Amino acid sequence: MPTLWNKGLQDRWLAFFIFYFYFYFMRIVTLLSDFGNTHYVSEMKAVIYKLCDYASVVDITHKIEKFNVLHGAFILKRSYSYFPKNTVHVAVVDPGVGGERKGIVIKTNNYYFVGPDNGLLSLAAKEDGIRQIVEIENKKYFLENVSATFHGRDIFAPVAAYIARGVDISKFGRSIVEYESIELKASISGDKIIGHVVDVDDFGNLITNIPFSIIEQAGISKVSLKNKELRILKTFCEARAGEMFAYKGSAGTLEIGVNKGSAKEMLDIGIGEKIWLKY
Known part of the structure; x- marks a missing residue:
C-alpha cells in the first residue's frame, strides 16, 4: 500500500509539473x-x-x-x-x-x-x-x-x-521609430462607399475593408456594385440560390457573396482592387 501511495503521489507531482511547464513556459x-x-x-x-x-x-x-x-x-x-x-x-x-x-x-x-x-x-x-x-x-x-x-x-x-x-x-539590434506602414481605410464620398477587396476566400466571397458599422449607422438596406443591385442580408440562407448579396462577415467588415456561387467569378474582382458601392 505505501508503495502504491508513493507512486500515485509521484504521478500527481509529474502531472502538476507538466501543467506548470505548459502554461508558464x-x-x-x-x-x-x-x-x-x-x-x-x-x-x-x-x-x-x-x-x-x-x-x-x-x-x-x-x-x-x-x-x-x-x-x-x-x-x-x-x-x-x-x-x-x-x-x-x-x-x-x-x-x-x-x-x-x-x-x-x-x-x-x-x-x-x-x-x-x-x-x-x-x-x-x-x-x-x-x-x-x-x-x-x-x-x-x-x-x-x-x-x-x-x-x-x-x-x-x-x-x-x-x-x-x-x-x-x-x-x-537597435530600436527604431520609423517603419513601413499600410494605411487601409474605407471612406464615404457623396452617395458612395469606397473601399478595397482585401481577401477572397475559397468560396469566392469578397471580403472588404469597409466596416459594417458604416452600413448599420446609415441604415442602408441595398447597395449597387458594377450596376448590380445587392440586398444586404444576414445569412446565406436568406438569399435565393445564385443571388449575389452583401452581408456582415466574421471580421466585422462588409462582404459580398453568392448563395451557392462565387462573387469573384460573377464580378471578376480580385484582391487589392478598389470598389465603389452606391447606396
Missing part, C-alpha cells in the same frame, strides 16, 4: 506566408523547433496571394488577437527579400511580430499598440549560413525561436 509561434504547400514552411518550423523544442508552431495560413503584402497584412490583422498573450507572430510575404528592406521585430501590448519591414506587420501591430520596434541586425541570432532569398528560414524563424525562449528583443 510554452510559447506559441504562428506562421503566415505566401509559400503555399511547399517545403519552405517545414524548414521554418524545423528551425524553430530545433532552437526552442517547447514551442508550439501554428499555421495561420500559407495561402496569401503571391507577393501581395496588403493581403497578408489584412489576414494577420484579423487573426493575431485570437492567440494567447505573448504569442510570437512570424509573417513572410517578402518580394523585397535580399534587398534594402529591413527585418524587424515589433513588440506590442500583448504580442511580438517578426518579419520584413514592408508594411506586412503594421496593421496588426498598430491595432494592438506598439511599444518597441527593433531592427534585426545581430547575426548571432541568425542561422550560420544566411540565404539571400530565404530570410524566413534563416533570420525570422530563429529570431522568433529566441523570443519564445525569453531573449529580450533589444538583443537583436
Whole structure:
C-alpha cells in the first residue's frame, strides 16, 4: 500500500509539473506566408523547433496571394488577437527579400511580430499598440549560413525561436521609430462607399475593408456594385440560390457573396482592387 501511495503521489507531482511547464513556459509561434504547400514552411518550423523544442508552431495560413503584402497584412490583422498573450507572430510575404528592406521585430501590448519591414506587420501591430520596434541586425541570432532569398528560414524563424525562449528583443539590434506602414481605410464620398477587396476566400466571397458599422449607422438596406443591385442580408440562407448579396462577415467588415456561387467569378474582382458601392 505505501508503495502504491508513493507512486500515485509521484504521478500527481509529474502531472502538476507538466501543467506548470505548459502554461508558464510554452510559447506559441504562428506562421503566415505566401509559400503555399511547399517545403519552405517545414524548414521554418524545423528551425524553430530545433532552437526552442517547447514551442508550439501554428499555421495561420500559407495561402496569401503571391507577393501581395496588403493581403497578408489584412489576414494577420484579423487573426493575431485570437492567440494567447505573448504569442510570437512570424509573417513572410517578402518580394523585397535580399534587398534594402529591413527585418524587424515589433513588440506590442500583448504580442511580438517578426518579419520584413514592408508594411506586412503594421496593421496588426498598430491595432494592438506598439511599444518597441527593433531592427534585426545581430547575426548571432541568425542561422550560420544566411540565404539571400530565404530570410524566413534563416533570420525570422530563429529570431522568433529566441523570443519564445525569453531573449529580450533589444538583443537583436537597435530600436527604431520609423517603419513601413499600410494605411487601409474605407471612406464615404457623396452617395458612395469606397473601399478595397482585401481577401477572397475559397468560396469566392469578397471580403472588404469597409466596416459594417458604416452600413448599420446609415441604415442602408441595398447597395449597387458594377450596376448590380445587392440586398444586404444576414445569412446565406436568406438569399435565393445564385443571388449575389452583401452581408456582415466574421471580421466585422462588409462582404459580398453568392448563395451557392462565387462573387469573384460573377464580378471578376480580385484582391487589392478598389470598389465603389452606391447606396
